[in-house]
Amino acid sequence: MNEFDPARAIGRGLSRRSLLTGTLGGIAALALAGCADRSGAPAGGASGGGDGVRQLVVAVPALAPTLDGVVGGGGINLESFEMNANLQAGLVRNPYIPGLTPDTVVQDFNTYVGYLAESYEVSDDGLTYTFVLRDGLMSPLGNTITADDVLYSFERKWNVPTYSRSVWESGFAGPEAITRVDDRTVAFELLSAGFGLTFLGLLANLQGHVYDSTALQEHATPDDPYALEWARVNGGWGLGPYHVTSQVPDQEMILTANEHYALGEPAISQVTLRVVGDAGTRASLVVAGDVEMAQAIRPADQARLAGNDDVVVPEADPIxxxxxxxxxxxxxxxxxxxxxxxxxxxxxxxxxxxxxxxxxxxxxxxxxxxxxxxxxxxxxxxxxxxxxxxxxxxxxxxxxxxxxxxxxxxxxxxxxxxxxxxxxxxxxxxxxxxxxxxxxxxxxxxxxxxxxxxxxxxxxxxxxxxxxxxxxxxxxxxxxxxxxxxxxxxxxxxxxxxxxxxxxxxxxxxxxxxxxxxxxxxxxxxxxxxxxxxxQPSQVFRSTVHGFAYRSENAIDYGNLEVQA
Incomplete structure (x- = not known):
């Protein structure tokens, strides 16, 4: 089972207690869910194969201004967060547990499980976190990912002016605090044991993604040593469930499944993000079955659609x-x-x-x-x-x-x-x-x-x-x-x-x-x-869509979805 021990994942000194009280399911249940289903989705959730539909169309209000997300200065907005959630991946992630709405899941913030890493260890003093990468890890472009890619990724983050290094400063010094142990192993040194829980959270959510250094270095120039300009409009250098293969600015973007994805190739092979400016029109397209999902729906429209058996309006404990x-x-x-x-x-x-x-x-x-x-x-x-x-x-x-x-x-x-x-x-x-x-x-x-x-x-x-x-x-x-x-x-x-x-x-x-x-x-x-x-979440989707995840950045994880025929 390529999952972390949930008790150990919280970090030394914190394994005896949870971050939040009143969570859905216990730690033992999370461990079992991780063994039974790579996504943590409820029964019938994303699993790949079967008789499911392989394409998904989503009505969105806008497209991300850059594929480089927040790191490349794309702005702090939902569109950029969604690109990061689907094009990128970190060493760990928050597992999914059943949500309030049937056939949906939510992130569990109490523990962390393997993503690009298959395991990790924490030193007795709580200051050293050592991660072992999954064997055979590759990017969508077919480049092998090693410990060198982890080191390069943090070097790039720290040397890009638009990256917010300040979120790490209270407990992590930056690239100089990372050691390459061998091809698949890296060690991070923290400044304080109390930063451990937040450190894992940063690795899992938005700030700690690992990049394909081979692709980025191939497109670097003396004036652009980290290939920021190339990365803004080209996909494949992230390690998430999808990469961008086509885009028409302000109109449409096509995401293609990453066949080398660490958690297995997604059930949906192609996701089309189609810009529809009017929120009411986006909702109507879902009702008519012209699209499977829609983003940024007015709560009034959600309330109106809540009684429609063909449409799901998800609910969650809002963060x-x-x-x-x-x-x-x-x-x-x-x-x-x-x-x-x-x-x-x-x-x-x-x-x-x-x-x-x-x-x-x-x-x-x-x-x-x-x-x-x-x-x-x-x-x-x-x-x-x-x-x-x-x-x-x-x-x-x-x-x-x-x-x-x-x-x-x-x-x-x-x-x-x-x-x-x-x-x-x-x-x-x-x-x-x-x-x-x-x-x-x-x-x-x-x-x-x-x-x-x-x-x-x-x-x-x-x-x-x-x-x-x-x-x-x-x-x-x-x-x-x-x-x-x-x-x-x-x-x-x-x-x-x-x-x-x-x-x-x-x-x-x-x-x-x-x-x-x-x-x-x-x-x-x-x-x-x-x-x-x-x-509450601002999305609506057809009842044939399963595995919707409520996440901290409100982005849809397309890699966890399955659409029934």
Whole structure:
């Protein structure tokens, strides 16, 4: 069985406890699922072969601006995340366990199983992680993958300006901390044992992918030593379940199954991503059977389709949320009082009811509330209170109110609708809001470069640990992963507390839980971001599609799907 021992996968010092309480299934069950089914899907999920349909058509609002994903500066958006989930692979992954909706799965964030690696060991002091690659591992282009590819991949990450190295800094020094043991074995040295759980999460989700160094080096030039320009428009150098074989910008992209995929060739041989700009049209195409799946569907349409036996509207315990980011280095949100006033100008209940049709839950901070030894009790909470908002604006010197522009991607119609509702209710609280609707690529750039006064988007922690949740979004010094550019006395106090928590050997201990709570209190009082609500998956698909996975980045894992004839 090419799976990790789930108990060992959590890391030394953490195997006796889980990250989240109330999970679906125990660790022993996960081990059995890994043996029975490479995908972890429920019975009838992706397995390849059989009488299943070999092609899949998906209606999408937009295509990724680059095949190099976040590493190549493609922007932080769903389209780029989806390319990473399907074109790339890391040493480990979160296994899938049964989801709330029949024939669907969710990622389990409590443990990690083999992906490109077949096994690993952790040293007694918790500082050295040694990985053994699967034997015979190859890229879609037919190049053999060895330990040298792992070393090259991290060298490339660290030397590409758009890659966010800061997410590793609290516990991993970078390429110099990786040792090639032999052709199939690499060892990573950590700076602290307490970083182990987040380290595995980074390897598994978005940040730790391994590349085909042979392909990239063949297309490198003196001016482009890591072949960024070639990689933006050419596929096959990633090791995920698919590679791109055809694309027409802003119209269509074709993904072809990777016959050398580490988990076995996917059941779907070809996935066609077809751009359909209108969300209602995307939903109608699924109902008519013209496409099998559709992305970014309005919750109102999902509610309407929930009673259709031919269509599945998936549900999950949401980890994705609506994030209203207030850019703190621009007026008016350079004033914390104005930000707190804005937090009282958001009609939370109305957004949940009118925009998400009940498919939303309250969001208090951004640490998963089910994290062991952590509670949201006592954290600052905001409700819609226009009178209090006006009081705060007056105290800040704006008795006549303020105006600002919020940017939103047209690829997310629910967020466009949210902006319309927000603009209406916030007017009574003293805010005049202009809405700047942007194409997905332009919005991704605006978010990374913090060019607007405010932004609203779907957000989530790619790694569901408190360490990651508190360190990914608020790095100082214009870090691209810090869209609010929060860098003021409150943020420095926040980082002092976070650094104390990170220094502990166990990030899930009661002592750590108290520090995470204090950090979230500082964050919520300063309000560089407003956590509007947690939201359900935004996809719909035909009932013939099985193996849909709810993932931390909200991307569809096409390699785990099967379509019945």
């Amino acid at each position: 994705e949320y609506v994030d209203l980011t207030l850019v703190t280095n621009k007026a008016p949100f350079d004033d914390p009082a104005v930000r707190r006033a804005m937090a009282h100008a958001v009609p939370y209940d109305q957004i949940a009811a009118e925009i998400y049709n009940g498919r939303a839950v309250p969001m208090i901070g951004n640490i998963n509330p089910n994290t062991l030894n952590y509670t949201t009790d006592g954290l600052p909470r905001y409700g819609y209170d226009p009178a209090r908002a006006r009081e705060l604006l007056a105290e800040a010197g704006f008795p006549d109110g303020v105006s600002f522009t919020v940017a939103v991607s047209t690829a997310n119609p629910d967020l466009v609708d949210t902006c319309v509702l927000l603009r209406s209710y916030a007017a009574d609280a003293g805010f005049t809001i202009d809405v700047a609707q942007m194409a997905a690529a332009d919005f991704g750039t605006a978010r990374t470069e913090a060019t607007n006064q405010a932004l609203i988007y779907r957000n989530r922690s790619q790694v569901q640990t408190p360490t990651y949740a508190c360190t990914i979004f608020w790095r100082p010094d214009d870090d691209p992963s810090n869209p609010s550019r929060w860098d003021e006395p409150a943020s420095r106090e926040f980082w002092e507390v976070v650094d104390r928590a990170q220094a502990l050997p166990d990030p899930l201990s009661p002592e750590a839980g108290e520090l995470w709570h204090r950090a979230q209190t500082i964050l919520l009082e300063s309000t560089p971001e407003i956590f509007v609500c947690g939201i």
